[in-house]
Amino acid sequence: MVTKSDDFASQRTSRAVSRGTVLLTAAAAAGALLTGCGNDAGGDAAQTGAAEAARIAATSSSPSASPSGLTDDQTERKEVIPKAKTGWEQALRAAVAAVPKSELVSIKLKGPADRPRWKTEVATSDGAASTVRVDAVTGKAGKARAETDQDDDDKRDMADWLKKATVTPQQAAQTATDKTKGTVTAVELDDTDAGTPIWSVDVVSTDDWNKTTYDIDATDRKVLREHVDRD
Template structure:
């Protein structure tokens, strides 16, 4: 332990004086009361103190630090996502079970906190699609409803299903490996080049942002990533 004296006070006596002076200066800078704290002649200390006070004030009121600054979409996610007691996997299984020989096309969490639901779409090999609503709280699937589409749409969907060798669950795991959170939507689509892709939405429950991943449905490669902070 260093017990040397500075020639005026022993070191153990000097430290409280120094700390007290620092606290007075910090308080003066934060409140713009910079009198008697070593202000220089050109006002540089005043400017530096005011800038630091402004920085601290801005940080303390940032959206990430204060939940009251959540956007409308973030508040909706915060209210809805925890109410889904069954995940997207259960919704897809329930939907495919409701339509014989069908495969998943999409699933999305919708509804209200009082009545959350998964809206799923499945299709058979010829591209005939059905929608199935699944209770996100209890997991019960409703009646399958056929979608009325023309033959071209059916052929396009059938072609996507044949090309997609990556499952919806595999795509979702690829997304959550990158961003830990809750999957709220998965959808099969195609790229501009005609390659099938899965779009996966992941909501992070620390900030309620939504990250959307586009994942190649033939090799699980991540094609794009977008964070929605609105």
Template sequence: MNTKSDEILPIRDRPPLARGTALICAAAAAGALLTGCGTGTGGEAEGSGAADAARAAATSPAPSDTGNLTEDQRERKALVPQAKTGYEQALSAAVGAVPDSEPVSVELKGPPGSPRWEAEVAMDDGTAHTVSVDAIGGKAGRARAKDEDGDDKRELADLLKKATVTPQQAAQTATGRTKGTVTAVELDDTDGGAPKWSVDVVTTDDWNKTTFDIDATNRKILREHVDRD
């Protein structure tokens, strides 16, 4: 009886697997690995979806903050950029319209389609005039005399005499504290009767208005108030 045929052959003597069979097995294993790692329950590649979402987030425009502005802030945003003539030019034009006068106040007003500066100037005796100045071209309109009694004139004349700080200097003090666009300057008095300049500065990053009360004799800031409405 030949028992050699029942013996276990050494490894080196076993017949090799067919090359085609080996390649099929390797491809199947690789496919199973990719299928398990690259797909979700819906059958679409999760990696591709995440990449698309990242690209969409990167290219999407940032939401506008216009809806977060108050009504006053929206009005300032619409009006202030339309004024091509600044407060200094407006005051100069108003003073030029009334000989021998000094500036008392100036304020930017709308509508945005035809912005204007409403200015007030006065002579030494307190006689005041109002002048409207085109905020785009800088042209002054006709001066109009204010209807004031003797006490009002004397009070204004007294303030003008005491005020040694110019409106331009007061505005420089205000914008030195808060960078922005000057939209109003007005001569007034404190509770103690001393002269002061009130200066409005609008910041164009948030369209808030900051009002400064500045001593008209020494440029000291007496009060600072931010209007966020």
């Protein structure tokens, strides 16, 4: 039901590094070949060819760099977060109000910057889930939409998570921001392989626009994992 935040940036960087390595190797080979010609013209050509290949390789090795020095993901966070005048807790209250007797399952800040929104999922005690979108500028909740792909097992699992999660999303977010100062952009309920419910909390530092994700035990507030996304 609840998935982790996707991260394609590392794959993009890996491909860029591989391409840069190939080009640098080609540059070295070209330089060695041309130098072996043994005359001034060959030497000049070797230097020119090697320099050009190295320049291309260096340019190709960092395709996601921007003039500001920020990655694509960091740039997106910098554009979207300041436009979200409604914080996650206010959006949470609007979402659960749209579905009587419901509790938060997940909330995530989404773009674009000119129309930021909080995508939320809430569920009642029987595990029936609904999606509610909340305008991140006005704080107004849209119409709740029941999840149509839930089967009975999904509902039982969801109800079990909610029952076991004695730590509130607000407490989990506080645990995360006590460790990393910044803006909470996502809070979602999940579980470990052992069946322990956890709150996954994303905090973005607005000085460098990096995102830190904390997995917090939803029964005792213990931090189980911390990951800094600098992409």
